[in-house]
Amino acid sequence: MSRTKARTALLQELEAAMRRSSAQGVLYGQTVANVAGIANSDLECMDILYLEGRVTAGRLAEVTGLTTGAITGVIDRLEKAGLVRRERDEKDRRKVFIAVVPEAAMKIGQFYVPMQQAMEKVFGAYSDEELRLLLRFANEGYKGVLAATEALKSLLDTPPEKRPDLKLKKLR
Amino acid sequence: MSRTKARTALLQELEAAMRRSSAQGVLYGQTVANVAGIANSDLECMDILYLEGRVTAGRLAEVTGLTTGAITGVIDRLEKAGLVRRERDEKDRRKVFIAVVPEAAMKIGQFYVPMQQAMEKVFGAYSDEELRLLLRFANEGYKGVLAATEALKSLLDTPPEKRPDLKLKKLR
């Protein structure tokens, strides 16, 4: 029992630590947007473009959870700033692909240097094997959060009175 | 050289994986705010109140990076929703402490259940020792991100022409 108790405490501490660091990560992003002089959502879209490459406007709406109308605004601003280009799909002319302009986007990349340096320092203290564990966790964590997001969204479509009444383990 | 190369690749993969999962974490938060019917910043403040306990309005502004005026709005909305209470400090009557109303805040806590369940499942696959490694990393990562945020902010105060010209290791 003292075994499980220790683990419970550990899990709780872990949850708090992850929330703290993830909250700080959000703040870092806000600061980058601020320094770069672009809106938060604009930066988020740049991030998606970096991770996914050339994507359609609709895909951006899907991933960010914004309406297509809002995305039009995002792209307008990013295009005006010279950070991305609209490219009509020749196969299906309804679609608009968004592509980053590499040279301009590098200016934004600069603002991630402090973060990269900090992370390099942190990672430096870990062995290859430990890093592999962290990688495994990051990937599994991603899948978990993705699934949780879907579960929560489906809750949105369920009328409140017939929701499966989530049980709280404890006061969050 | 092949050793270092493997590590470089590992670090790169790790960075991408962490960005992905942290981006998805942001989306989870947005979805919670949506389902709960409150603004994003309002939820962020609830989170801070959970992590730090009873704090002043000014502290909320400091931590979120919002102006005090914006925080007034946040608190107004949260108070109207019955989620927090304003409590004037009797020692220093200029200050206003914000305290969560536990019963009402639990309704928000519900929306974190899918996330908790997902994380429980993920964590379940790790030994106590591995979890301790993750905890160590989360704590060090937090400190790193915090420091990086400060470094970036100080960059904001430096006029662009005399910035120490950050060198990019590679296109982000």
Next chain:
DNA sequence: CTAAATCTCTTAGTGACTAAGATATATGTC
């Protein structure tokens, strides 16, 4: 060839945000 579906953009209206300053209280100096 027409109807329905899909993708992006447009428009009008809303709400959270900032900047600047007002208000209230506290602290330091003489």
Next chain:
DNA sequence: GACATATATCTTAGTCACTAAGAGATTTAG
């Protein structure tokens, strides 16, 4: 103790990104 300065929150006016609804353009299905 009175006055100036500092600190903490709130108010106001104006701005900007967002949503909802629907229009326009193109593709797909019958």
